[in-house]
Amino acid sequence: MFDFKLLNKDKKSGARRGRITTNRGTIETPVFMPVGTRATVKSLTPEELEELGAEIVLANTFHLYLRPGDDIIASLGGLHRFMHWDRPILTDSGGFQVFSLSDLNRISEEGVEFKSPVDGSRHFLTPEKVIRIQHKLGSDIVMPLDECPPPGVDRSYVKQSLDLTLGWLERSVREFQECPDPGKQTLFGIVQGGFFEDLRLESATRSVEFDLPGYAIGGLSVGEEKEKTYSMLEVSCSILPEEKPRYLMGVGTPEDFLLAVERGVDMFDCVLPTRNARNGALLTNEGPLRIRNAEFRDDPRPVSESCDCYSCRHYSRAYLRHLYYAKELLAYRLNTIHNLHFMLGFMARLRRSIEEGRFTDFAVETRESGMLG
């Protein structure tokens, strides 16, 4: 089962407060989904994720297909049991990874050939195969294979790519409908179209024709300038049906959340909060903090006085700096807990502001607070 209910709509912006209901639990939107690429959110247990308030995590089809393999995960009872997480999981299709991580790839209408970054072996993924892999994994939300055009390519490349992705979507939908246990999983569409307004419109319009339960917006986490990125998002969202959730892929700073929620986005995923944590870059209400800084060597204060996460309740900046320099495993954990607590807490406050009809004020306050750095 998959249900999306719109609970509140902001009067002064496109911000929406919603609720997704699945067999494995509800997801309050706008939601930030921590990334557990290889069936683990790096350094944390599922119990810790639950305690932090995570309602859904993302895992990666590309990585899990290569190692340990979808057949092994299926034989062990599926991804949820494998990683000991019983709340919803969204699996990325692997398209983005094929194009960004694998050594060599060749795209054809049939699918994409690539060399594994794990062991150099050759693989061929088709839209059908990607659906079958995710069916074996048993994730709750399934993404179709798409091509994410590299930044800087010309209009004709993007147009061709868009047609390819839509052709793949059609085949994905057909394959998805043929999988056993319909209703256990939910397939989203992905809007592409690069940085061309008309192509974004075309991609969104033609994707919506498939009448899917939700739509992702892809290709906007490639490092283009904010203004261009968010005008493309706006164009995409203008076409997407109001009653379906919208998922902006791979985007994840508080500033991005504000810009995207204003334009009607409901779901986010990003590796940054967890990756930055491991690099000692911490988020606080008072602005970003680099734990490696010399000024913290004997600082008895927590990372943030306004934070009540486990790390801030029990450890000083001096201790976290010590762990970071000693490359101690606990450093990654305590920093990850802090950053996820911050991100999930920020989203909770953002949701409340929509409920209470003061999202625009919340956005202004956030921007003026110094939090964004």
Add this chain to the structure above:
Amino acid sequence: MFDFKLLNKDKKSGARRGRITTNRGTIETPVFMPVGTRATVKSLTPEELEELGAEIVLANTFHLYLRPGDDIIASLGGLHRFMHWDRPILTDSGGFQVFSLSDLNRISEEGVEFKSPVDGSRHFLTPEKVIRIQHKLGSDIVMPLDECPPPGVDRSYVKQSLDLTLGWLERSVREFQECPDPGKQTLFGIVQGGFFEDLRLESATRSVEFDLPGYAIGGLSVGEEKEKTYSMLEVSCSILPEEKPRYLMGVGTPEDFLLAVERGVDMFDCVLPTRNARNGALLTNEGPLRIRNAEFRDDPRPVSESCDCYSCRHYSRAYLRHLYYAKELLAYRLNTIHNLHFMLGFMARLRRSIEEGRFTDFAVETRESGMLG
């Protein structure tokens, strides 16, 4: 405060069941002390250590003196607050590390000069300074600076080294008595004497003259053959007073625990259970298990069917193998939890067997069980 009570003595062996009482809690002996070299037991939180049943951890004076520095730790309220662990801590003197880890060292009667492995800076440690450092750290059990003679050196080297260590002990005792807050910390002696029976006897006899609250036996974790090692332990223990705890430094396999407890040892520390865990070498009642083995790639069973640790309750061998190969941070954590649970559980069973007057049977059963590999 420091009190050691002998609760039970085994009739057929030297095994003893005891209880150490300190200001920060009681320690049931024989005890295994997990090692938290740099003020963290690698990958775990103090809460997890408590849940695993750890009653005392070891930290390292040498490492903490070099980074972040004892003054910083003191200014932050001491080691317990720094690392968020309120149960007892034993700090190693750093002697072993000076000789084994630093690039260059020069020993004199005054102390030891060495080059820091962290940044190449030169340092000079004296027995007095080592006591003062540990006083700043605020550990509960303090070890004096000693020289651990390298394996294979001749009798005259060991004799000289023994005299040096005893001279250092005298100075350590004097310095310790001059520290403020007497009674907050407890100083042990360390028996050395290499692999020469008469020198072990001499070192133990002369150490005991200081009438300290406990004695460590050093120099027996240097890789000598078991028979020689344990005859040296026996000789050392024969001199040590019955009413004081005996601590065998750096030794830590279940087989070692049996051999040493039979000879009257009460305390152990070793990095092996945690280091091996990080290398995927797991301990079980059914014998050692290397999680990397290909046979586990799709094995749905826990590491050990007879284990009820967090890792065994929730994860398959296949998942742990996947995490290990993906070098995922959670691998180190789950494996460390498993091995510490095993070691602390093994010690709990060993203690019960002494209480119930069946230690010798327990030792035979353990040796015949296949657990030791």
